[in-house]
Amino acid sequence: MRHTMNQDILGKIQNFFEGETKILTKGDMLMLPGQQPPGVSFLIEGVVEQYDITPEGNKIIVNIFRPPAFFPMSWAINDTPNDYFFAALSEVKLKRASAEAAVAFLQQNPDVAFDLLSRVYRGTDALLKRLLLAARGVASTRLTFELLIEAYRFGENFEDNKKLIRVKHGHLAERTGLARETVSRELHKLASDGFVTLTKKGIVVDLDRLQQRLDLTV
Known part of the structure; x- marks a missing residue:
């Protein structure tokens, strides 16, 4: 389920990141593969995507960051080289701190630190599930899983345990590794079977039915 950060913890993080607010426009790059990160970024507003490009030129989204995320912590804690692109999906406001200061703060x-660890484990569980579904190669289950992840993390409350998610078909394709046409076809199948409703505002996801469908097919 969607994690809401404790206000005391959020206050500590906001007080720690006291530096200058940096503003980026949609499409701006925060980091490139092989590039030394400029510091640990604390996201105040906007959305940042972390992705890779396959040798065939396909874009694969690894993670999506929204406030109040701070990243890249693997680099800050373990000095792990950055192998990914980080780009602004919207106008972004963030603050930065050095890796040394961020680690000392934790x-x-x-x-x-415990809140961060909890979020890391939730992300790891989702990654393992995604790997399992990718190995099985069934397009419908891969898309179902991504819809549930998007709904639980970023969905807006709707009626009868449903969530409205505002995500483009192209972004779902990048996150599932499926062709955009495949995503559109599978979405219409899910809609015709009553698992989702396609609207002008976005996709309305029936959490109970979609979860039952995933449990039955995985």
């Missing part, structure tokens, strides 16, 4: 604030 060491001095175990509640913040």
Whole structure:
């Protein structure tokens, strides 16, 4: 389910990132593969995508960051080289701190570190599930899983345990590794079977029915 950060923890993070607010426009690059990150970024407003480009030229989205995320923590904690593109999907406002300062902040604030660890484990569970579905190669289950992840993380409350998600077909294609045409076809199948409703505002996801469908097919 969607994780809401404790306000005390959020306050500590906001107080720590006190530097200058940087503003980026849609499409601006925050980091490139092989590039040393300019610091740990704390996202105040907007959406940032982390992705890779396959040798065939296909874009594969690895993660989506929304406030109040801060990243890349693997680099900050483990000095892991950055192998991904980070780009603004909308206008973005963020603040930055050095890796050393961010790590010291986590060491001095175990509640913040535990919250980060909890979010990392949720992300790891989702990644393992995604790998399993990709290995099975069934387009409908891969798309179903991504719809559920999007709904639980970023969905807007709708009626009768439903969520409205505002995501483009192209972004779903990049995250599932499917062709855009395949995503559109599978979405219309899900809609005709009553699992989702396609509207001008976005996709209305029936959480209960879609979860049952995934449990039955995985």
